[in-house]
Every structure is written in structure tokens, then in C-alpha cells.
Amino acid sequence: MFESLTARLESALGQVRGKVRLSSRLVDETLGEVRLALLEADVNVEVVNRLLGRIKKKSVGTEVQKSIVPGHKVIKIVHDCLVETLGTETVPLVVSAKKPQVTLVVGLQGSGKTTSAAKLAYHHQSSDRKVMLVAADLVRPGAVEQLMELGEGIGIPVFAGRDRNPVAVVRKALQQAGRTDVDSVVVDTAGRTQIDRALMTELGTIARVSDPDEVLLVLDAMTGQQAVAVAQGFQENINLTGVLLSKLDSDARGGAAISVREATGAPIKLVGTGERPGDLEVFHPDRMASRILGMGDIITFFEKAEQAMDAKRAEEMADRLIRNQFTFEDYIEQIKGMRKMGSSGELLGMIPGLRPAPADIQAVDQEIRRSEAIICSMTPSERTNPRIINGSRRQRIAKGSGTSVQDVAFLVKHFGRLRSVFQSLSTGGPGGAPPRLPKALTALSQGGLLGTLTAPGKGGQSRNRPRPAGNAKKPRTAKKRQKKKKR
Numbered sequence: 001m002f003e004s005l006t007a008r009l010e011s012a013l014g015q016v017r018g019k020v021r022l023s024s025r026l027v028d029e030t031l032g033e034v035r036l037a038l039l040e041a042d043v044n045v046e047v048v049n050r051l052l053g054r055i056k057k058k059s060v061g062t063e064v065q066k067s068i069v070p071g072h073k074v075i076k077i078v079h080d081c082l083v084e085t086l087g088t089e090t091v092p093l094v095v096s097a098k099k100p101q102v103t104l105v106v107g108l109q110g111s112g113k114t115t116s117a118a119k120l121a122y123h124h125q126s127s128d129r130k131v132m133l134v135a136a137d138l139v140r141p142g143a144v145e146q147l148m149e150l151g152e153g154i155g156i157p158v159f160a161g162r163d164r165n166p167v168a169v170v171r172k173a174l175q176q177a178g179r180t181d182v183d184s185v186v187v188d189t190a191g192r193t194q195i196d197r198a199l200m201t202e203l204g205t206i207a208r209v210s211d212p213d214e215v216l217l218v219l220d221a222m223t224g225q226q227a228v229a230v231a232q233g234f235q236e237n238i239n240l241t242g243v244l245l246s247k248l249d250s251d252a253r254g255g256a257a258i259s260v261r262e263a264t265g266a267p268i269k270l271v272g273t274g275e276r277p278g279d280l281e282v283f284h285p286d287r288m289a290s291r292i293l294g295m296g297d298i299i300t301f302f303e304k305a306e307q308a309m310d311a312k313r314a315e316e317m318a319d320r321l322i323r324n325q326f327t328f329e330d331y332i333e334q335i336k337g338m339r340k341m342g343s344s345g346e347l348l349g350m351i352p353g354l355r356p357a358p359a360d361i362q363a364v365d366q367e368i369r370r371s372e373a374i375i376c377s378m379t380p381s382e383r384t385n386p387r388i389i390n391g392s393r394r395q396r397i398a399k400g401s402g403t404s405v406q407d408v409a410f411l412v413k414h415f416g417r418l419r420s421v422f423q424s425l426s427t428g429g430p431g432g433a434p435p436r437l438p439k440a441l442t443a444l445s446q447g448g449l450l451g452t453l454t455a456p457g458k459g460g461q462s463r464n465r466p467r468p469a470g471n472a473k474k475p476r477t478a479k480k481r482q483k484k485k486k487r
Contacts, residue, residue, distance in 0.1 A: 005254045008037035009293060013075060031056055034078070042224030042255030047085065047262045054081040079289050085258060086285035091267035094241060096213040100132070100177045100185045104210065106203055106238065107218035108230060109191040112246035114143055116218045116272055117188040118150035119280040120244070123270075125156060126278075129183040133158040134173040136166040136206065139190040147188055154277045166190060167205050174210060187212075195230065200237035207238060214241050216269065221248040224255035228263045235264055242269035245283070249273045254292055261285075326419055328383035332375045335368060373401040374411050386412050 012033030031052050038048045058077045094101075105120065107113040117133065124131045133151050135158055137143035144160050151158035159173040170187055177185050189206060192199045207215065217240050219227040234240060243260055248271045261268055268283040375383065377400035382389055389397070394408045401408070 005037060005041040006292060008040065009034060009078075012037055013078065028056075030074075038258070041258070044225040044228050044255070044259035044263050047228075047259045050262060051081055051085050051258075054084065075293060079293055082258075082289040082292065083285045085262045086288055087261045087267050087283075088285060090282060090284050091242060091269055092282070093269060094214045098213065100174070100182045101214075102174070102185045102187065102210045102212040103214040103216060104187050104189055104203070104207065104212045105216055105218060105244075106189050106234060106240075107191050108195070109140055109193050111191065111218045111220045112272060113137075113191050113218040114146050114188050115150065115275075116244050116246050116280075117186050118147065118154060118156075119272060119277055120216070120270070121151070121156050121184070121186045122154045122277040123280050124184040124186070125154070130181065131156050131184045131186065132173065132177050132180075132182045134170060134185060134187040135160045136169050136173075137188050137190040138164055138166050138169070139192070143188070143190075150277075166202060167209055170206050170210050185210075195233040195237075200234075203238050215239060216242050216244045217266070218244045218246055219256060219260065221245045221254075221256045221271075222250060225259050227256035228259050231260055231264045231266055235266060240266050242267050244268075244270045244272070246272040249279075257288065258292075328375050328378060328386065328415065331415060331418075332372060332383075335372055338368075370401075370403055370407060371411055374398075374403055374408055377401040386415060 012030055034055070035048055035052055038051070039045070055078055058081065103120065105113055105117040107116075114137065121131045121133050133147060133156055135144040135147045137147070148158045148160060159169070159176060161169040161172055163169050163172070166189070173187070174185065176182075187206070187210065189203060190199070215238060217231060217234050219230060221227070223230070231240075231243065243266050245257060245260075245268055248257065257268070257271075260266065268285075271281050271283050273279045273281055374397060377397045378389075382393065382397070389408075389412055394405050394412075397408045398405045
């Protein structure tokens with residue numbers, strides 16, 4: 001997410017690091033690079049000018065305290081101004097006492113409107129609300145069938161109707177929702193390849209019939225500043241309450257995300273971050289600004305962890321770790337839990353200070369898949385007690401998992417190191433304080449499951465990692481060569 005923009009901004013802001021005072025000339029040079037980075041990211045020109053104006057006004061003449069790293073002060077100024085551009089604060093979905101609560105999902109064809117409607121319905125269902133989807137897109141071939149398939153996959157009923165008039169479909173759907181005590185109705189309206197009068201007339205009629213509490217415009221995040229023109233076109237004809245940015249996980253530039261709120265005033269309420277039904281997040285301007293600047297988003301990281309892991313099961317696993325009863329069954333459960341949280345690249349991008357290259361992310365994914373394959377090729381007794389894995393067992397596991405004997409041996413050793421770390425944590429010293437806590441935590445970060453995530457290769461060590469400088473292999477002496485020949 002925003003990989004290219006983040007890299008350019010980090011490079012531009014690197015010019016001010018180490019400066020005690022920010023002069024007007026230095027600020028102009030830095031802002032010139034920032035401006036170029038934003039324009040290349042397809043951010044709206046007017047939005048770029050307003051953002052840079054705010055940054056320059058706050059930066060010129062700023063004294064950097066001795067206790068603060070100068071670069072941090074500059075980044076904070078840019079961060080604060082970027083948050084202001086993105087919307088200052090989180091705007092929640094409208095909550096109404098009316099029943100059913102109606103949400104119209106509008107947008108152009110190809111923006112991900114129908115998929116986003118299903119995700120929104122799933123989002124409401126996750127809040128213990130009874131939800132109904134309405135298939136009112138009667139223009140695009142296959143739209144009704146697509147929504148019905150999506151609804152079946154998430155267990156939400158879809159009202160299709162037999163009418164070819166979308167207004168009649170919506171009217172009958174609301175009547176049925178009232179009879180079946182539905183809490184929320186999500187209406188997937190028809191889109192067009194471009195904004196036209198027929199589309200707006202139809203949406204206006206549906207809005208009068210349904211009296212919606214929320215009208216969300218779905219915009220494709222990858223369309224850049226073109227999204228601004230689309231939002232303005234809809235805003236002139238229908239009363240939008242917010243924007244849902246789809247396909248944000250595939251956007252490397254961030255032009256639409258930065259431009260829409262500032263240019264139109266319509267708040268971004270939700271963002272699509274994947275293909276799964278649950279990949280819909282509430283938009284937090286401050287967290288998004290942190291991601292764009294490469295500062296991570298640790299709050300969202302922990303929120304995803306809480307959603308992916310059952311609280312009771314997590315407590316049981318923590319107890320097993322402390323008691324040194326952690327097995328390969330628990331290890332693979334952790335891997336599956338991380339997959340529920342999202343892709344490796346997405347998770348690593350949320351951790352402050354970690355912005356790995358695509359090649360490193362691929363290495364991490366490959367290592368996780370290899371570990372999972374090896375564990376799945378073990379017998380239940382081998383997963384519970386890895387000490388019984390001898391040479392013949394390693395060969396069988398390697399053959400079954402499509403890996404090498406060395407891969408199996410390393411994973412078993414890696415797992416043993418992880419268990420020893422937690423054993424040292426539970427040993428305790430005088431007064432009950434763990435004497436080896438700092439050392440244990442260091443080992444955990446380098447060799448545990450966290451180490452598998454944060455560095456490619458085995459336990460943070462790449463398979464083909466070059467020998468560090470100064471540790472070059474010494475050539476054999478004549479005496480050693482002679483001994484080797486005798487052997």
C-alpha cells in the first residue's frame with residue numbers, strides 16, 4: 001500500500017535530517033521534492049498546493065529542540081498537515097434509530113461497487129445486526145447473480161425481485177425488510193461507465209423512495225485524481241454522506257486517498273483492503289498518514305490481531321508458552337491466525353520501522369509456506385514431541401512436504417530455540433524476576449515466529465546471506481592442506 005509514494009517521501013524528507021534550524025531555502029528544496037512525489041502519485045494539483053502551503057507555513061523558522069531528532073520534527077509537521085488533508089478525524093457510519101436503516105451504495109462500473117456492497121453488509125452483520133442485500137443493479141449483465149453469490153457466501157439474504165424497474169425492486173425489498181424485522185438494508189444500485197443524466201435520475205428516484213440514512217460512493221483507489229472528478233459529479237446530483245475507497249491494498253501511489261476529502265469535502269468512511277468479506281476497514285486519517293509516511297500503523301495491527309485470535313484460545317496458548325508446553329500444533333495455529341490478519345506485506349507495513357522490499361516479502365511468504373508444509377507432513381506424535389524426529393523421520397517429512405532434510409532439521413532446531421526462550425522466561429530468579437528476560441526477548445525477536453515475519457530466510461537469516469565484512473574465510477595453510485590429503 002502506497003509503496004512508491006512512501007519511498008519518494010522518505011527520500012525527500014531525508015534532506016532535512018541533522019539540521020538545527022529549518023531555513024526557507026532548505027524548506028523550499030525539500031518541498032519541491034515532496035511536491036514532485038505527490039504529483040507523480042497522481043494527487044490532485046490543487047490539493048498538492050494546499051498541503052504544501054500548510055507544511056511551509058509551519059516549517060519555516062521552526063526551532064528543533066536538542067532532545068528531539070530534527071528529522072522527527074519535520075516528519076511530525078508533514079504528518080499533521082497530511083492528517084488535515086485526509087480529514088482530521090474519523091467519520092463513523094450514520095447510526096439511526098429507524099428500522100430498517102438503509103444504505104445506498106453508488107458508483108461507476110468497475111469501481112468494485114457490488115463487492116463493496118457485500119463487504120458492507122458483512123460489516124453490519126459483524127455488529128450483530130440482521131442485514132439484507134438488495135440487487136438493484138439491473139443494467140450490468142450478471143450483477144444480480146454476482147450479488148446473490150456473494151450473499152450466499154457470507155450468509156446474508158439477497159432480495160432480487162422479478163421487476164425490471166430498480167425503483168420497484170427497492171420498494172418491495174423495504175416492505176419485506178419491515179415484515180422480517182431486518183435491521184440494515186444495503187442497496188447495490190446500478191452503475192455506468194460514465195456519469196450521465198439517466199444514472200443520476202434513477203439514483204434520485206431510488207433515494208426518494210428509500211429515504212436512505214447513508215449514501216456511500218464507491219471509488220477505485222487506483223484511479224488517482226480521476227476519483228475527484230467522479231466524486232464531484234455524484235456530489236452535484238445526489239447527497240453523498242461519505243466515500244468508500246475500494247482496492248486500496250493494490251494502490252502503490254495514494255493519489256485518490258489524499259485527494260478526495262480535500263477536493264470534495266466528502267469524508268472517506270471505509271476502505272477496502274483485500275478480496276475477503278472482512279477486508280473492509282474504518283478509515284482513520286491519522287493512521288493512514290502514518291502508513292503513507294512509512295511510520296507504520298501499530299494500532300490497526302493489534303486490532304487485526306484481536307479479531308483474528310480468539311481471546312480464550314490466546315490465553316490458553318500464552319499459558320502453554322509459559323509452561324513450556326508449546327507444540328507444533330500451536331505453532332501452525334499461529335501461522336493460520338496471521339493469515340487471517342492479512343498478507344505478510346500488509347502486516348509488515350503496519351510495524352513501525354519495517355518496510356521490506358517486495359523481494360523480502362516474497363521470501364517471508366515462501367518461508368511461512370515451507371514451514372506449514374513441513375509441519376503438515378508430521379504425524380500427531382511428531383508435532384507434540386519433536387525430539388522423536390530422527391534421521392529417517394526427517395527424510396519422510398521432507399519427501400512429504402517437498403522440502404529438503406536440511407529444511408526439516410532447521411525448523412525443528414528453530415522451534416526448539418523458541419521453546420527454550422519461553423522456558424527461560426518462566427524460570428524466574430530471586431524475587432520472582434526473570435534474570436534472562438532481556439536476552440530471552442532478544443532471542444525471541446530474532447528466532448521466534450516474529451523473527452519469521454520480520455526477516456526473510458531461516459529465523460531472520462537468509463539462505464544465501466553473504467559473509468559479513470571482516471569475517472572472511474581464512475585460506476588453508478600448507479599444514480592443513482596436507483592433513484586433509486591424508487584423510
